[in-house]
Amino acid sequence: MTDLLYSEEEEALRAAVRDLLADHCDAPGVIARTESDTPHDLAAWKALTDGMGLAGLLVPEDKGGQGATHREVAVVLEELGRAVAPVPYLTSAVVATEALLACDADDLLAELGTGRKIGALAVALNIAPGGAYKVVRHENGALHGELTAIADAQAADVLLVPADDGGLYAVDASAATVTPQISFDLTRPLATVMLDGAQGRLLGDAEAAVHRALRAGAGLLASEQFGLAEWTLTETVRYLKERKQFNRPVGGFQALKHRLAQLWLEVVNLRAAARNAADALATGEDADVAVAVAQAYAASVAVHAAEEALQLHAGIGMTWEHPVHLYLKRAKSDSIAYGTAGVHRARLAELVDLQAP
Amino acid sequence: MTDAAELQRRTAELLAAHPPASTDRFDFLKARFDAGLAWVHYPEGLGGLNAPRSLQAVVDAELEAAGAPDNDPRRNGIGLGMAAPTILKYGTEEQKQRYLRPLWVGEEVWCQLFSEPGAGSDLAALGTRAVREGDDWVVNGQKVWTSGAHNSRWAILIARTDPDVPKHAGITYFICDMTDPGVDVRPLRQITGEAEFNEVFLTDVRIPDSRRLGAIGDGWRVAQTTLNNERVAIGGMRLPREGGMIGPVSKTWRERPELRTQDLHQRLLKLWVDSEVARLTAERLRQQLVAGQPGPEGAGMKLAFARLNQEISGLEVELRGEEGLLYDDWTMRRPELVDFTGRDAGYRYLRSKGNSIEGGTSEVLLNIVAERVLGLPAEPRTDKDVAWKDLAR
Ligand SMILES: Cc1cc2nc3c(=O)[nH]c(=O)nc-3n(C[C@H](O)[C@H](O)[C@H](O)COP(=O)(O)OP(=O)(O)OC[C@H]3O[C@@H](n4cnc5c(N)ncnc54)[C@H](O)[C@@H]3O)c2cc1C
Numbered sequence: 001m002t003d004l005l006y007s008e009e010e011e012a013l014r015a016a017v018r019d020l021l022a023d024h025c026d027a028p029g030v031i032a033r034t035e036s037d038t039p040h041d042l043a044a045w046k047a048l049t050d051g052m053g054l055a056g057l058l059v060p061e062d063k064g065g066q067g068a069t070h071r072e073v074a075v076v077l078e079e080l081g082r083a084v085a086p087v088p089y090l091t092s093a094v095v096a097t098e099a100l101l102a103c104d105a106d107d108l109l110a111e112l113g114t115g116r117k118i119g120a121l122a123v124a125l126n127i128a129p130g131g132a133y134k135v136v137r138h139e140n141g142a143l144h145g146e147l148t149a150i151a152d153a154q155a156a157d158v159l160l161v162p163a164d165d166g167g168l169y170a171v172d173a174s175a176a177t178v179t180p181q182i183s184f185d186l187t188r189p190l191a192t193v194m195l196d197g198a199q200g201r202l203l204g205d206a207e208a209a210v211h212r213a214l215r216a217g218a219g220l221l222a223s224e225q226f227g228l229a230e231w232t233l234t235e236t237v238r239y240l241k242e243r244k245q246f247n248r249p250v251g252g253f254q255a256l257k258h259r260l261a262q263l264w265l266e267v268v269n270l271r272a273a274a275r276n277a278a279d280a281l282a283t284g285e286d287a288d289v290a291v292a293v294a295q296a297y298a299a300s301v302a303v304h305a306a307e308e309a310l311q312l313h314a315g316i317g318m319t320w321e322h323p324v325h326l327y328l329k330r331a332k333s334d335s336i337a338y339g340t341a342g343v344h345r346a347r348l349a350e351l352v353d354l355q356a357p
Numbered sequence: 358m359t360d361a362a363e364l365q366r367r368t369a370e371l372l373a374a375h376p377p378a379s380t381d382r383f384d385f386l387k388a389r390f391d392a393g394l395a396w397v398h399y400p401e402g403l404g405g406l407n408a409p410r411s412l413q414a415v416v417d418a419e420l421e422a423a424g425a426p427d428n429d430p431r432r433n434g435i436g437l438g439m440a441a442p443t444i445l446k447y448g449t450e451e452q453k454q455r456y457l458r459p460l461w462v463g464e465e466v467w468c469q470l471f472s473e474p475g476a477g478s479d480l481a482a483l484g485t486r487a488v489r490e491g492d493d494w495v496v497n498g499q500k501v502w503t504s505g506a507h508n509s510r511w512a513i514l515i516a517r518t519d520p521d522v523p524k525h526a527g528i529t530y531f532i533c534d535m536t537d538p539g540v541d542v543r544p545l546r547q548i549t550g551e552a553e554f555n556e557v558f559l560t561d562v563r564i565p566d567s568r569r570l571g572a573i574g575d576g577w578r579v580a581q582t583t584l585n586n587e588r589v590a591i592g593g594m595r596l597p598r599e600g601g602m603i604g605p606v607s608k609t610w611r612e613r614p615e616l617r618t619q620d621l622h623q624r625l626l627k628l629w630v631d632s633e634v635a636r637l638t639a640e641r642l643r644q645q646l647v648a649g650q651p652g653p654e655g656a657g658m659k660l661a662f663a664r665l666n667q668e669i670s671g672l673e674v675e676l677r678g679e680e681g682l683l684y685d686d687w688t689m690r691r692p693e694l695v696d697f698t699g700r701d702a703g704y705r706y707l708r709s710k711g712n713s714i715e716g717g718t719s720e721v722l723l724n725i726v727a728e729r730v731l732g733l734p735a736e737p738r739t740d741k742d743v744a745w746k747d748l749a750r
Pocket of ligand 1: 318468504
């Protein structure tokens, strides 16, 4: 049976990551960073990777990594979601790393595993596992073309680029033109990648690698969404206990109590779905269904939780200085990332044989 | 009584005397005001002709067909929707003569200094003080979330003039001069990136007693007029089919077949039906008003439009897929007018979050519907008979 709980080690890991993020990613700092030229928090990244070795969790020990599983990665992502941390963890330590695990690229895998290099899969962030993605032209050993909506490309040292010959290529970021796009989610910025005759190293078959990468990305994104939803719920409950109107804490109004209780139920469900996806990815059993279920459920909960947080913080929630907007923007972008809920429901219809009329 | 034919005659006269093509915009609008064709249900001499409100549409249609300039209500929504009806009801003759014409014409824009950091939904808890000194009132305090204060010439302001009585009884309503040196307007950036609203600090602002609106201590009752009109102004617009937020997303759907999915199709159709039904309810309410049978539906319209704006713009962000991950522009600006639909889907999604907060939150409006429309018992109140100064804060 799937293990939906957290082990003691996982709880210890959570505590360590949370501590670290409390030092690095406080809300005013994250907000200030979104408006700077360096949207990624590379100091936090260094602390998470150099200090704690977390970039290598999915990399086997004999390949220079930690040899942990998706379950531990999920715990890290819960905490990163709680802090809307602007670090390329999901994109480099999960998605790019999974793509490399599907190829024979041990040297790069080891580099990504230490966190000293950051990788980005050059597939648009909205593509679901199994979905069609854009490729670049491969001609006389060089790559040509433009790719858009590449998450965290600005922070990447190496880009993993699918080409029209069916290969996945490693391209040094310095050989590409990476241009920031104006992202809705300011904490996971997107960029376009222009290749104009760039040299790439063939890593292996793109289709299998991209599929594996996106499936892990989608499945583990649910843990980020859970962390985000849980933070917004907790923070809203805290605020409503404190905020007084009509001579009493507004949280005491039954109209609000019931709404928050309802939201709590959704968040509890999301934790189970996200845990299930992480465990299934770790064991490889029932992973397609588990990922589809998690992603068909997670987006609506995370968005709902962030929207409720804004509404219940009311005026202060509409301001830039209050962090709830970071969470709303992340939640809304997450609802598109690695496929919308609707796309995952359609995938589920095939997997469990419930075809559309 | 003024009927449609009479209004058409007067409109034709106005157009003949001031051909829109060769008349300065403000001159035309002033002439229109003076002809009683600004808001026809207002009294004569104040921009109206004491005509039924519904006949405004006759005038508007004729003027639009003739290419006449309009007074751009988006720029002065608070002035037109809230300050004007309050001044009309509670203002002295002098106040009405002084303020209504430049307000309607748009020469003078208004804002609303009501909310405070500690007094939002519970507006009557406000703490900004106004102390009488001879013929003046001296005002000190802080207001917040003041939309458009940076563009405004005047503000409607409520302040506490008697802390020794229960909170609703000690409030007085004023007209505040935003150019007074004691008025400090500071931009407050919001979720969309813009600073559409502001913090306003009031330090020893002197307001002559002649700018008081209504009796001393009667400010809460005066404010009710403003707030009721605010809800009507927000919910009461007359829209054609697909005239609201459903318009842009329907357009996207028609023009971009590659974005369509079955899942989104069902959700879009549901919201299309909801939008059409809300539009019909608003139209029915309007017809009831004309027939002299005002219904309580008005209280629900703001609720309905807030929900629809939010759900529809949220759907469009998702529909746009890769583009939905992007935003048009985060530059910090202080916009002159509120443009709910003009920018991209992401902006509409974020801005519409304010629709269920500004002008009274949806939760508070639902309470009003439950208590005043359905007659359900109110929540127990512990602050009704306590002097404001003795309330816990
Ligand atoms: C975009 C925007 C523009 C604005 N423009 C102006 C302006 O121009 N001038 C101005 O004066 N103000 C303006 N406001 C302020 C607005 O009127 C207040 O934000 C609003 O009244 C809510 O007050 P609050 O923010 O203090 O929320 P709070 O009153 O603190 O409410 C917090 C939460 O508790 C809920 N709540 C409170 N009481 C109850 C209850 N009894 N039962 C159930 N739930 C309850 C609320 O609905 C809300 O969800 C603007 C606000 C926004 C967002």
